């Protein structure tokens with residue numbers, strides 16, 4: 001049901017296809033101390049991220065037994081590659097608490113780190129996979145690499161690209177920018193930013209390896225072969241990835257939203273599920289819904305969670321729950337520190353009641369200890385009594401009317417009339433349905449038919465017996481669509497003729 | 498490619514031109530305004546051939562200028578990808594050469610110049626074959642094919658190739674073949 005699994009697999013495949021090697025950090029700011037071998041680390045990190053949603057980078061480093069610096073370096077690269085989202089925020093105690101609550105709500109074994117955490121005021125970084133982006137990025141990447149080989153293979157007239165050789169710049173230009181790039185003094189192309197002379201990008205994939213061959217024709221043929229080989233290899237090696245891409249094509253990628261949104265949602269869903277521990281598979285509802293709250297078609301009903309986030313709504317919720325006399329989980333009370341004392345007292349009292357095993361509603365409670373009850377409870381009782389009385393009265397009246405209806409046997413006409421009406425109503429409903437399906441045929445014609453129908457049916461209704469009416473009524477609409485079609489045809493013929 | 502199309506334009510005229518020659522003034526101003534301009538949508542306006550209608554003038558609040566909606570017919574030139582053009586070389590450098598076909602500027606990068614033509618720097622930079630029989634330099638006439646266009650709102654720039662059959666040098670500077 002959940003669309004997460006295919007996307008997780010996609011990320012894993014991507015990791016192995018493109019990030020298995022040592023990742024060269026982009027830009028020239030690579031220091032000499034970076035010599036450490038980080039082969040495959042990206043794969044490990046990406047895999048770990050598929051099992052998490054938003055995660056604090058410190059926690060991730062600890063889980064993976066990685067040095068935070070090393071982790072951060074790789075994450076930065078992955079961020080540049082647009083695979084992951086990162087957020088940095090100056091951590092307050094409150095923020096850390098929210099995050100911990102969210103993690104506790106989402107993780108499968110929630111109790112693990114609740115006590116140990118002592119949040120300090122620091123800037124913390126969080127990261128999360130961006131599945132939707134990954135999907136797009138990978139497709140683009142494959143498209144680009146294929147196009148590059150293909151273009152060269154077919155010797156198509158590609159647009160030459162130029163690169164700024166300056167290490168700090170590295171800007172790319174295309175031949176379409178040529179007019180802007182000419183330097184008036186030497187007539188060559190210069191970078192717009194740093195004024196370095198641009199070099200043409202050598203995208204000849206095969207030429208570099210082949211050297212100057214024997215005879216131009218021969219070299220050309222060999223180059224083509226080489227390119228073809230390269231292309232086939234690309235196709236073959238990327239096939240699993242491409243298949244996975246095709247598989248996730250129509251699925252909605254899991255979207256956790258921004259860190260803040262995710263936390264709110266995770267806590268909210270955690271709270272909902274917390275009342276019933278058996279349904280603790282939290283990841284599914286949270287995946288099913290994007291940050292904007294657009295529900296997926298098959299997980300429509302999870303819209304409750306948004307309202308629970310703020311403090312005010314929390315209070316309201318608890319009031320509501322108090323009214324329903326639900327047993328509140330202990331952590332919930334701890335969460336709602338901003339409760340008024342009376343509310344908390346109320347809740348605990350009710351909880352005690354519930355735990356005693358006394359059924360909270362019904363006359364028992366009233367009989368046992370009526371003095372204990374506070375005003376609300378009393379009011380509720382009164383309402384209940386009133387309702388009971390009301391229903392009793394209602395029942396009585398109903399019985400009376402039934403008796404009345406049974407007594408005069410001779411009064412057939414009203415009964416027939418109601419029958420008639422019912423038949424008519426049903427007929428109308430049917431017709432409406434038919435109209436809806438016939439809308440394609442042009443609405444004006446249909447309306448006309450209905451008109452005729454109605455006028456034809458009305459006199460029949462009054463004169464003929466109820467069964468007959470329903471029969472004719474049932475008959476006429478059957479022909480109605482046909483008639484409509486005929487009208488339609490006639491119209492067209494007329495216009496054409 | 499050339500097109501003969503209808504275009505519309507609102508012309509503003511200063512009240513001092515109001516008089517018996519108002520219409521002529523409008524037309525000459527229109528020609529002055531639009532000929533030689535370029536729009537990404539229609540291409541370069543080469544020439545106004547006819548003025549179809551001149552609508553009711555509308556006095557603009559505050560200025561006294563009057564706006565006339567005009568509909569006119571004109572020849573436009575819009576280059577397309579794949580189109581073959583004949584052009585005159587304007588500049589040669591080691592990255593390739595620039596050429597002009599009427600108002601359009603075209604750049605031919607060196608990898609779209611046949612492999613047997615190499616860049617020769619010097620007083621007159623050029624691309625020439627090893628035997629010197631073909632030589633492309635400034636003011637040479639070249640037939641090329643457009644392989645890419647960059648269309649902005651007010652500008653069209655093309656890149657071309659001469660790496661195909663029947664493309665390349667068609668005339669030397671000074672008119673010699």
Ligand SMILES: [Zn+2]
Nearest residue numbers: 164169191194
């Ligand atoms: Zn630069």
